Amino acid sequence: MRKMEKAKAICLVEKKEKPGMEYAFWQTYRNLGNKEWKLTYGSNARVNICPSCGKIGFHFNAEKGEYSCGAPETVTARELGKRILNHVRKRLETGGAAEIQCF
């Protein structure tokens, strides 16, 4: 298993299905190199998901160069570990597969 500190990013993927469609939502934690990981959100659904807060909407203010909802959250490696375990537990409890990508 790869050491967590060596991974550039870890992505927790959640899939939601509607008849004929499957959407994926994901949280990407990027290694900032100082034991902190920056969280951003993404989705392949046809809605704008704010990368900073994960809610539907477009919150980036290009003039100010910042998000109106605040800067993306950063977490410690320990907190990220907890979230990964939580992700796996929730997926298993709901009968789904836990998908975690490491790159």
Ligand SMILES: [Zn+2]
């Ligand atoms: Zn936002």
